[in-house]
Amino acid sequence: MGTTRDDSAERFAQLALDLHSSGGVDETVQTVVEFALQALDCSHAGVALIVNGHQLEIPAVTDPVVAEIYALQVNGGKGPLTESMRTRSTVLVRDAATDDRWTEWNTKVLELGVRSVLDVPLTTSAGTVGVLGLYSVQPDAFGPDEDAIAHILARHASVAVASARHEHNLGQAVDARKLVGQAMGILMERYDLDGDQAFAVLRRYSQDTNTKLHDVAAQLIETRQLPR
Template sequence: MSVIDLTSGVGAERFAQLAVDLHGSGGMEETVQAVVDFALQALACSHAGVALIVRGGRLEIPATTDPVVAEIYALQIGGDTGPLSVSMREHTIVLVRDTTTDDRWPEWAGKVLELGVRSVLDVPLTTAAGTVGVLGLYSTQPDAFGPDEEAIAHILARHASVAVASARHERNLAQAVDARKLVGQAMGILMERYNLDGDRAFEVLRRYSQDTNTKLRDVAQQLIETRKLPH
């Protein structure tokens, strides 16, 4: 498959449509799936996937175009070697031209070669807050990624970075709204049962949260479900 020509009207239109699709997707999973699907159309790659950094520094694999990608990611999760780790840590594009000759990560390269992959391009998904993940592109052909492919992958990664950051921001906002609702319901229970005003009811929840080292949201949830505060 030929690489999209960014100088043509068709190429520009397809990237414009990508931006619309990403920012209009319904959530995190839809966003990253749109990224990897477009990668197959726009680049000379056989497989694509996205790995995201989640809470605690763990890696999550929300979207791949092929089970092979999940296997390649699994070879690097929990370790500190391989192009994925380098791209994530150093916030840079990492290119493996041919897994038969690249000697930087011989054990990893040998296992990836067994999966039929000859060349790899890992591109960091970076925002103002830092690196949020990596877009991984894979080909069964050696030396499949040249300067044109890198340029397109970089643009695609920029779109993906913004879309992923936006999706996470919206998710966090939704969780915050949900937490406020739960706390409000719990305060209502305390106010009715113990004839407290709003400030005092909130102070009771806050004190239980601190004393039990439990998130305020979880204290409220338990009170709503059991009608009792944590011991």
Template sequence: MTASLPEFTPEQRHEQVLRLPTPSSHDRGPAETADVFARLAVWLHGSPSVHETVDAVVQFALQALNCSHAGVALAVRGRPEVPAATDPMVAEIYHWQMAGGVGPLIKSMRDHETLLIRDTAVETRWPDWSAKVLSLGVRSVLDVPLTTSARSVGVLGLYSVVPDAFSADDEAIAHILARHASVAVATARHEENMAQAVDARKLVGQAMGILMERYNLDGDRAFAVLRRYSQQSNTKLRDVAQQLVDTRKLPG
């Protein structure tokens, strides 16, 4: 059973992640390295939101791997979003690729493929992207997909200002971190979706209660009224209910 976690503010959680030992030290044995990732997994799975989960991932990556900057891009409704980055430059690189639809981030997310760019100064697969990141001082990049058995979750991007920065050990550690992050992000998303669904049901129930009291309707007819207004106004049922609760009036 996963250990329960004490309540921390986001700032306290950030400090706790930075205090975790890193697996990159050469004097760590397999058991010690496994313990480091086990402790990190507890922190990731205990994060109360997707944002705090990915923030913990990039902060740990910055400590554990030979990178200058790190970021996570998540696939949201088929499009990438950038909820966590250690430097605005990373978000700029991500958004530039999203706008153009090309680059290692796009390919890694689409094809679930790890991409290592040893030196952006000589990279030829994406010349425009190479020129962009080189102008920002980035010389090597490692993009690792975040995936579950069901779908693509996103990409963990690692950036260094020196060429050929990422060793085979760095890549192996990045893959382990990405696996933990994939499951943690998927779990956090599921919990957030469940919480939103519960909130929506409560809101619809409140709106139905208002209609039942005001117009002497039963539950089925009150729900039918909400659904009809939702369809006619092309508005989500939850939003119709929210407006009724807030204003005591139906849309339009």
């Protein structure tokens, strides 16, 4: 037992390092699903993430089967994924052949060869960011040990996804500031404006054309003209 715990601790320590070195959200969740195959008794794994507050996207799966199962629920269908997302709780399907909670979903996953499912929400202090889905072609594949490991993995994944998104947003903000700065420079040189006046011109065009400020700046830089 001690050796098993030591091995698990070492594997999760390596996972933390791998997640830290991941380049972005897609790379982060791909690392998570690949680790899930190694650490858990599952045939397939995938991650669904919430974007724009309510929409779902599927950035990482280990098999096209998972993408098909997710597709059933992404567009409003009922199943363990949407249930886990809604309740922010773990949902276990011991055997899709006998579970009667989602008839349409059960029929489809059985056709795809999946028998048991474990969906674990990815949550942070700010809310739910997605769901980690684990799938097996064997019935009753996920017991207490698998559940415990899945929850540890979900915690690592939640923090890593939140950090990757934060870094991405910061990068976008920096890029936007650079664009606005370059556009202001063009206006200042062409029309002999100071910084405040150049920014006011960009902001006015942004408001009048209902266009984001950085998009107005990008168009000015590319065409050397303001939007009509």
